[in-house]
Amino acid sequence: MSAALSAHVVVRRRAFTVDVAIDVAPGETVAIMGRSGAGKSTVLQAIAGLQPLDAGVIAIDGRVIDRTDHPRVRTEPMRRGIALLGQDARLFPHLSVRENVAFGPRAAGVAAAAARADADAWLARVGLPGVGDRRPAELSGGEQQRVAVARALAAKPRAVLLDEPLVALDAVTAAEIRTMLREALDGVTAVAVTHDAVDAAVLADRLLIVEEGRATQLGPVREVLATPATDVAARIAGLERVVGVASRGEWESRGWHLSSVVPFAGADGSALAAVFRAADVRIGDGPSGWDAIVRHLEPTATGVRVVADRGAAEIPVLAAAGLTPGDAVRFFVAPEHVRLVAVEPTVR
Template sequence: MSGLRAHVVVAREHFAVDVKVEVAAGETVAVMGPSGAGKSTLLQAIAGLEPLAAGEIAVEDRIVDRVAAPRVQTTPMNRGIVLLGQDARLFPHLSVRENVAFGPRAAGVDARAARDSADEWLERVGLPGAGGRMPRELSGGEGQRVAVARALAASPRVVLLDEPLVALDPATAGEIRRMLRDQLAGITTIAVTHDAADAVALAERLIVVESGRVTQSGPVREVLAAPASGFVASIAGVNRLVGAAGGGAWRSGDVRLTSADAASRATAATDGVALAAVFRPQDVRVVDGAATDADAWSATITRLESTLAGIHVHTTAGQFDVPLADSTGLALGDPVRLRIDPAHVRFVPVE
């Protein structure tokens, strides 16, 4: 049985969001994409807060929204779906316990049972004994924990997460991420995030949405290891240089790269096929300007960024990292000669 099956079509000002997604019962799927790509629109439509222009949404094989005849349009509160966003949106006039008990009580659960259940959920999300506090007394991280408890106490069939960690500091976000991973186990979930760490920690599969369309999908680590677009390469922290296959190698102008990976060499076997060379910035080495190694190429520095580990260098042909001690003399506009060991290079097809 499918936990969630959705084909969402929503008209936007500059493009139409047209995304199909299917999530198995109990599975977590991450959704990533550039700002304005349509990720939040997707969640809003599934939750019933954004009208469909076309498409269909089914929860556990029950159609809750369909544009084609016979028209179906289930209200948000009757879909069995909860949406948790960046803002916890707790009821300010209710205690933490009453916030968490709200869903069960609205469903007809006895008040005492609902409050007992609320206390159990607060303990599960790491806030034992916090039921008597008011929302204004909570930190941002505590508020998100209560929001998670309130969402799950309602026994939803589907949970939608719209970047709930984005406003939290890194330490708190890490704690909430671990809590979410534990508490969402077995619950059908879609998690929109901008952070690859969230996708890896929470999800089995990753869907990439760009300009309202799915541009890549698959197991999270496989998608990040073989980025099909510059956006995916950026979130994965790797170089993705587009060229073409030539003589079993990757070529772009005068640059030629080889790979020690058998699958990559097979991908490059047909001359002229569009190909991307993928490799990590930390595996790139600066070599003597006179080096004629087959896997060395020339580039020009376009930007320098300080990092905790040293300097991240952007060039006209890829990026590389150097320790701070080795960065002396690097400046904008400087020519550099770069090299990558074939063992660190993979080739992926360009659609």
């Protein structure tokens, strides 16, 4: 079922041009993350054949299925061997669940009995044994997404594209579907667009960050989330990232001064990013820190996020009592919570 996927997608949009290259090894899952409107879904739509290329080339196992240069190649979406799963399960309402899952194999010429038996096996694999005779309307949203996964994989696609299939589900259901997807996609070539770093951590082998139509970082998921190369990647990872310079094994930037338990070994003056969690930032005097002005306060699941003109801190509600926009504060981060990372050129 798995195949190597190679794509260089160039699509001109009003605000900017999406220009992203991606290579996915057989059986590998690559997650794509970035801000809304960055071009992530455009990449998937182009690979699926639903968005025409303005330039570029797409190939599966070395066979070109889309190319703008001569000789022009344009393979219809249904002939690409690629399954696209989105937020909407898009099941056929007039067919039973079993017939929905069997639809792809039957369209490919598989005998009805064999296709139906395989459909039941897939339904059991995604956690829905015994529901084959039901109609989609009788299932919950999470169950319909499970059926959509079974239908896609039963057709034996050469690659699967996931366009935020969990975003419309509640947290508990999303967690269940995420676990099921990880198991179902084992050995399947896949590209997954998501806004949730948990999806990337659970489903993907590598993570690609896209910003305004360009790839800015690519690597193993853990590596990208631990050492974000841009502010966008840092926000995705739930981290603060501030660029400064190396100074005697520590870090400084326009009145900021931070140290780490692991000193930076580079030359003084070299570009250096300080990476830390807002939850590790404290207000008050500390061994290293910086002065800031409070802009606004945001509620969080565990307390309050104090957003300032320079950085942010996530603190308990009691600690935020009395703070108002315009207040001058002193932020600090203990050295054990700071990582100093050399600033590398972003992927282009």
